Amino acid sequence: MSVTILYERGEYSAADARGEGDDLWLGLGDLRAATGWELKSEGACxxxxCVPxxxxxxxxxxxxxxxxFNLAAFARLLGNPIxxxxxxxxxxxxxxxxxxxxxxRSLDAPDFTLPDLDGRMHSLAGYRGMKRILMAWASW
Amino acid sequence: MWQGLYQELKDRNFMVIAIALDSCGADAVRQWIRATEPPPPPMLELMGWGERERAAASAPTYPCLIDEKHVVAELYNIVNVPMAVWIDERGHIVRPAESAGACDAFRKLNLADFSIPPDAAAQAKAARTSYFDAIRDWVINGGKSAYALPDNEARGRVAGLSEQDARANTLFRLGQYLFAQGHREDALQYLGEARRLRPDSWAIARQSWEIEEAGKASGPDFWTAVQALGDRPYYPPAKL
Incomplete structure (x- = not known):
């Protein structure tokens, strides 16, 4: 069964994954593609x-x-909410x-990339070297 | 209003990056970004616009980005709008997320006739003016500005996330995704749960109300929630 995995900022459709209650089992290829984590002899890396x-x-x-691999069990181990x-x-x-x-608390401004109204992409890092005000607003 | 400030300071290596937290994307925000008319007078007063801001009002030439998934809200722990973060030339945060010139004057709005008591208009204007003056000072004086916080002070002002907050963010993400996929009813269930878990995030509450029904973000549920704050602020004043 196909499962959509929203992990960090990414979205990935795992063709061969299986949710069983609060557990999510997936193949190692899907694990790597969805999350970047790989299973090695030392543990998940x-x-x-590496986390044993x-x-x-x-x-x-x-x-x-x-x-x-049970991604849900691993997320619980790392303290990631599910x-x-x-x-x-x-x-x-x-x-x-x-x-x-x-x-x-590191005070390092995390980078992001988002579109403007014309669909042109901008990232925070693209304005490096300037003083920047990130101003959040909304239409609602 | 930000355009006037940007215009004034843009030759000093300064950039405003506007982030619209809007699940409904470009269509929801276009009319605001490309507005041909300024907002109606009562709104201007509540936003603290003075003559200077009115005279300089024009369409923004700084980047106005659209954040359908509220990514920036999560990265910077932004829980309301307008809130802003100050980032220096090196990518270092000198003021973490705080109310950006907004204040609670709007709570004195008379909902029957939308009139604004004079003291509320004055309060809004003072909050707006002092915040913009602080930005000017930073842009001109850089790290020597009293408004560029030392690291320990900036760090101390970072509002941390609890386990419950993080869980609410995850439910919000799931709800947003389902909404974007057209599964509105299922989405509402998760969005509502997120709102209950994290009542201090007005961004989650108002966005999820707006997804439920257009206009609900500023409807009776919103005003009831604001009244329930009692003496607590809706916009904690920026400690300048």
Whole structure:
């Protein structure tokens, strides 16, 4: 069954994923494409960072001879909030509050890229070297 | 109003980047960005426009970006509008998200005839003026400006996210996605849950109301919620 995974800013449609209650099992290719995390002998790794699977809890995270990974269990381990809609097969993974708070307190302005009315893309970094005011407003 | 300030300061290596937090995208914001007329007088008064701002009013030439998924709100922990963040030449935040020249004067609006008591208009104007003056000072004096906060002060003013806030943001994201996919009814359920979990985010509350029904973001539910604040501010004043 196809599942849409909203992870960080990305959206990914995993063709062969399976939601079972609060668990989401997916193949390693989908895992990597949706989240960037890869399963290695050291544990789950994102670039240089590896998070070992907690001892004695393998079955919670990995099955089918290491071919499938439970992204929801891993998100819980990392403190990422999860919300899922089973009717439409959509899983949203949020940022762990501790990670966001640390990023906010670093005072490094996070970059983003968004369109203007004409569809032209702008990123914050494109205005580097200037003093910038990010001003949030809304029509509502 | 921001255009006047931008026009005044743009030759000093200064940029305003407007971010419209709007799930309904370009269609929802076009008429505001490309407005040919200024807002009606009561609104101008509540926004604290003075003669100077009125005289300089024109369509923005700074970038006006559309953030359908409220990405910037999440990245910078923006919970209301207008709120702004000051970022220096190196990409360092010198003032984290705070009310951008807005104040609670709007709560004194007489809803029966939309009249504004003179003290409320004066309060709005004072908040607007002092905030814009602070920006001018920073743009001219840079790091020496008293309004460019030292790191420890800026860090101390960062409003952190709780577990519940983060969960609300995730439900909001799921609801927004389902709404964008045309699953409105299912979306409303998650958006409503997000609103309940994070009542201090007016951006979540008002956006989700607006998705429920056009105009609901400034309708009776909104005013009831504002009244329920009692002595607490809707716009915590920027500590300049």
């Amino acid at each position: 994102l670039g240089e960072r 699977i907690p001892p004695g809890r393998d079955a919670e995270f990995v099955r089918d001879g290491g071919r499938r 919300a899922h809609d089973d009717r439409h097969g959509v899983w949203a993974f949020g940022e762990a509050p501790a990670a966001r708070n640390q990023a906010l």
